[in-house]
Amino acid sequence: MTHTPNTNERSGKRQPLALPLASPVDGLKLYAAEWPAPKSPIGVVCLVHGMGEHHGRQAAIVQPLNEAGFVVFVYDQRGHGRSEGKRGHSPSITHLTRDVDAVIAEARRRYPSLPIFLYGHSMGGNVAVNYALRHEAELAGLVLSSPWLRLAFQPPKWKVKIGRAIGRIWPTFTQQAGLASGALYRPGHPNPAPAKDEWSHGSITAAMFVAMTDSGEWAIREARRIRIPLLLAHGTADRITSFEASRELFSQANPATSTFMPVEGGYHELYHDPEGIATMERITAWLRERASELLH
Template sequence: MLDLQYKNIPINAWYARPKIVRGATVLVHGFGEHSGRYMEAVIPRLLEENLAVFCYDNIGHGKSGGKRGHCPSYMALLELLDNVIAKARLLNPNKPIFLYGHSMGGNLVLNYDLRIKSDLAGIVASSPYLKLAFQPPKWKMILGKFMLKIFPAITMSSGLNPQHISRIDQEVEKYMADPLVHDRVSPMYSFPIMEAGEWAVHNANKLKTKTLLLHGTGDKIIDYRATEKLHKNSSCTELHLIEGGYHELHKDVGSKNTLDIIGIWLRNSLDHFYSQM
């Protein structure tokens, strides 16, 4: 476990280490879920590549403190990520540091690189939340924007359909049965993330770090075309579109292949880092 707090909010943070550590990855989960959902497939695959994996539950998520689905601000999410990266550096001096973000986590890792001076070895963004693939009801958007001004902490249902996370029924069932998964979202969590996603697409030419992008063309939650657009606007991204893939590529049909793409990319990035020394 890592002892971590964000302005009096207790943060559930932990890490796993392989026998030989070549580098470290900070893993950032998606909205409404938590870091424990990556223990089955993703974390073992990263450990296989000799990467220490640093995980945490975001504010208002999992075993961390804060009202479910609410955060103080978008900057608070980036500051918390910065704190976890600092811990990873401290425990792995002179080792390359990678970021791995899924969905909302993908939004955060990309914006972190765009907004904060960072010395990262690489970024993996799977199904990054840059633009929703569905249009929330108009009344909800109007009410949400109004509430953002007067009551930013009020939470409503996110409207996410669990059937859309994976084409594997068992994965959908596990998601729905998970007591730490929630579908609450406050205006302070939703609108700044939407804006940051759009901003990242338009400012992708400023990305400094080599980035691997993965998105399924069957994603009904987050629009893969926004990821394509970000890729077109940047000179340091590599894009893999997974034909028909749903939102959680690491828990979808063909997940082993997806994780192999990620694993090989990270291995090559590590080799590159050490060849420069």
């Protein structure tokens, strides 16, 4: 196992180690970072964030994983945060999954002897499950948190048809997602996301919307081909992505290696909900169990 210590760790203040990466599909520069484990690591988790946000909003995920002994690799997806690209845009799902490939390759290069897990939230959950299916990745496990397989609200069919037509002739046409205030999580978590955030945005292009819509439905249909252990967590009161779609994907997956974790009354960002600490304890316990099975 190789590990380059972060110089900030020596001063007692832990900071992520920046890892500039380039997309293998078009060379676009991706901002990535590694959070080293504070003790001897038991595994690596590569984290894929949701639509309009960036890796910096996910401290409530990173911290408990770190404390449990996992190295965490984070990055800003193309068109998000400090990565390059038009805001809220990807030409296809392939561009997004190939970007994941770059992060996982770097994690594997730096920690060749450790099990590697992929953890995707919301839009990142769609990207993560598509990566697992399309790349037939050799991963230790897959965690999906409130994945965007379908939206919790269905836009009118005529709007979808117009959106697809626009996407064919003007793929970078941009609209605002228009999420309702308070739809992400309920107040009460001791480590809430910042109220104002210069790196977040509400933009989504026509091509990105079509890519997410089609790849979500494809993943549900192909879920039986998921070969790796799966943990799928979703709140029953999610107003953004569909709880029922997650349950449908789980029903198609291998029951011997898949776990469904419904969170009663949970909103979209389960890790920022009032029960977020307990939710992350359950997810972390599942990851630790998988890692332990592989290391012993």
